Amino acid sequence: MPYIWNHADWPDYSYDAQKIDECHNSYLVQKKASDLVFTLIDPDMGQRMHARSLTDEMLSSFEMEGEKISYESVYASICRRLDIHLEIKAKTDRYAEDIAKIVLDATENLQRLSTTRIKQWHSLLFSSMAGLKPDHFGEYRQGPVYITKGCGRNSEIIYEGLPPRAIEGAMEDLVDYINGAREEKPLVKSAIASCWFLCIHPFEDGNGRISRAIADHVLSVGYEDTNRVYSMSSLILKHRSEYYDLLQEISSQARSLDLTRWIIWNIDMAIQAKQEAINVYKKSVRLTQFMKSLDPSIFNSRQLSMLYKLADGSFEGKLSTDKWAKMNKCSPAAAMRDIQNLLSKGLLVPSGDTGPMTGYYLAPNLPW
Secondary structure: OOOHHHOOOOOOOEOOHHHHHHHHHHHHHHHHHHHHHHOOOOHHHHHHHHHHHHHHHHHHHHHHOOOOOOHHHHHHHHHHHOOOOOOOOOOOOHHHHHHHHHHHHHHHOOOOOOHHHHHHHHHHHHOOOOOOOOOOOOOOOOOOOEEEEOOHHHOEEEEEOOOHHHHHHHHHHHHHHHHOOOOOOHHHHHHHHHHHHHHHOOOOOOHHHHHHHHHHHHHHHHHOOOOOOOOHHHHHHHOHHHHHHHHHHHHOOOOOOEOHHHHHHHHHHHHHHHHHHHHHHHHHHHHHHHHHOOOOOOOOHHHHHHHHHHHHOOOOOOEOHHHHHHHHOOOHHHHHHHHHHHHHOOOEEEOOOOHHHOOEEEOOOOOO
């Protein structure tokens, strides 16, 4: 079966410059608007939004591959490395620390990218990961790798990565492109680089996550955007069926090296990400005002902590007395008193269930 790397001119990708320019100009307009909004942010809020966007970026990238990791642990690890003070303590673990190292090196370290650095990211991705992981990490694969669709007897191979003997040279060419000046538009370069990397598929596993880290690095270098407050992967996750369909369409053929549709799709995701960032900013302002309205002489630290988690969306699912007690390391009786107090003040509402299934949510009519 022919794949894109069978094309005689691969990886000499091309695109329709006029169409790309039109789309990129739209992105620049949106970027200018969002940059203007974020000049209004006080430094502390900006740092926290930056940390949250990086956390969202990594968690969404992992969820794309069907893996879930603790939001609070990754967020806390990133905040520690950015020297952001957290009033709320979160459980830490080595895996979250390693994930934080990847995203911060990709977005904060603007030095030239190297294959050694990419391998280090891959090693961090798996070295402290629990459960199933590839036999070799931090190094290129030595055998073939196949992308399949479906499962069991109905599965079919839709793509095969570049032959192992060609990986080393192809990766050096990719890194030269990333560090070079052949492409002036960082957003276009990031789209091409991520697709190029995925077509090589140099590792046994984790290629999708590393490809998005590479794209983040290109954007951070190109726009000097180290204090980012948006997440591309979050938007890609929402449209992942389109993402995978486009990748399959591009990679599973050897007729064309034209990436126009792929680049336009990525630019559109970037525009939406900038628009979403403005919404996040508005929510952060409301959240700050909401938390400042809570009198600490009336509410205890457990209540303030849980209200913050409920309001900022970092708490998932239904809040129960048992969850409250475990998260705050208090007795069930203390948890119930905390909750009943918040119910009486109209800050929480019951789920409507009874008995052990009783749960609570933040009141929907709050001004935050």
